[in-house]
Amino acid sequence: MSAFVKLFEKDKEKNKKAIEKEFKAESSVTASPLSLLERVEKLEASNRRFERMHASLQQAYDELSASKEQERQRFQLRVENLEKIVSKFKMNTSAIPHIEQQLVTITAQVQELKSESNKTMNDMKKLQTLAIDNASLGVQLKKLKSKYKTMKEQMFSLKVEKDTASLVLAKKVANLERLRKILNGERLGARATGPGLRQSAISDDGEHLTATSIPHGKPPPVGFTAQLPEVRDITKNSHINKLFRVINNSGGCFKPYQGHFVAPSDGLYCFCVKLEQDVNQNFVACLMVKKRYEPPKEKYDIRMFCDVPHSALCTLDLCASDRVFVKILSTEGRGKLDSSFTFSGWSLGYY
Numbered sequence: 001m002s003a004f005v006k007l008f009e010k011d012k013e014k015n016k017k018a019i020e021k022e023f024k025a026e027s028s029v030t031a032s033p034l035s036l037l038e039r040v041e042k043l044e045a046s047n048r049r050f051e052r053m054h055a056s057l058q059q060a061y062d063e064l065s066a067s068k069e070q071e072r073q074r075f076q077l078r079v080e081n082l083e084k085i086v087s088k089f090k091m092n093t094s095a096i097p098h099i100e101q102q103l104v105t106i107t108a109q110v111q112e113l114k115s116e117s118n119k120t121m122n123d124m125k126k127l128q129t130l131a132i133d134n135a136s137l138g139v140q141l142k143k144l145k146s147k148y149k150t151m152k153e154q155m156f157s158l159k160v161e162k163d164t165a166s167l168v169l170a171k172k173v174a175n176l177e178r179l180r181k182i183l184n185g186e187r188l189g190a191r192a193t194g195p196g197l198r199q200s201a202i203s204d205d206g207e208h209l210t211a212t213s214i215p216h217g218k219p220p221p222v223g224f225t226a227q228l229p230e231v232r233d234i235t236k237n238s239h240i241n242k243l244f245r246v247i248n249n250s251g252g253c254f255k256p257y258q259g260h261f262v263a264p265s266d267g268l269y270c271f272c273v274k275l276e277q278d279v280n281q282n283f284v285a286c287l288m289v290k291k292r293y294e295p296p297k298e299k300y301d302i303r304m305f306c307d308v309p310h311s312a313l314c315t316l317d318l319c320a321s322d323r324v325f326v327k328i329l330s331t332e333g334r335g336k337l338d339s340s341f342t343f344s345g346w347s348l349g350y351y
Contacts, residue, residue, distance in 0.1 A: 179348050273310075287324060289322055
């Protein structure tokens with residue numbers, strides 16, 4: 001642009017010189033004042049056109065300079081941006097080996113994680129198998145616990161039965177010893193042997209133990225046998241206290257309409273419960289003793305099982321007015337007893 005302006009200035013000077021030369025040439029020639037004025041006006045008009053052209057060119061030059069400065073600044077910014085990009089590219093290019101190394105490391109870690117994941121899946125499958133086995137073992141453990149509990153209850157029941165049998169046996173031995181002393185004329189406890197007892201012996205027919213001696217001043221021997229007259233329904237807790245048919249009642253101590261035997265005096269008594277029928281369920285026959293002003297108490301349990309006839313003896317140490325009767329405990333609900341059910345008892349000796 002500056003070269004163009006210089007060229008324009010040079011042409012302007014050249015034209016100015018040409019005009020002045022022509023003016024001098026013409027001024028040397030005789031001319032009229034009017035023509036000179038016209039020429040002067042033409043020159044001034046031409047000069048004004050040149051000045052307007054110069055102003056216009058100067059304005060264009062300024063605009064081009066400003067535009068050039070803006071373009072230069074934008075170019076400078078682009079250059080700086082390119083330099084930054086190149087710098088980043090160089091930095092990234094220098095980081096490529098490190099990135100490649102990291103990529104290799106990450107690939108190795110991914111492979112290791114895959115291996116661990118496969119191992120974890122295998123462990124999970126093993127855990128599921130172990131959980132199934134554990135559940136099966138839990139079911140077996142519950143069954144074993146239930147079986148152990150049942151066996152423990154059975155052992156406890158057997159122990160109770162054993163203890164009860166031991167107590168009954170010890171009491172029978174003591175009662176037999178006491179009976180022998182009574183029948184041989186000896187008194188019990190602190191009482192000395194006196195003339196009030198007769199010497200006698202024990203007779204045993206294999207089922208009943210009978211004393212033939214009778215103390216002086218005491219009630220005569222008593223005994224009874226009673227049966228059910230007809231089939232009797234029983235429940236879980238039935239008292240056999242009515243509808244007995246009396247076969248014999250020596251001494252009248254058995255009350256058939258109550259089913260109670262009333263002890264006439266302090267002494268030792270023997271009782272028998274017999275069942276000859278076959279039953280379709282298990283039950284327990286209990287000998288109950290009712291003392292005056294006291295509730296009835298179980299003294300002897302006779303367990304009877306399906307399809308097996310039963311007969312059981314027991315001895316009881318009773319006081320005068322004690323009452324003895326039978327109670328049936330059924331473990332399986334309702335059942336039936338017929339006339340083969342016999343309840344009997346007799347005195348062995350008085351104190």
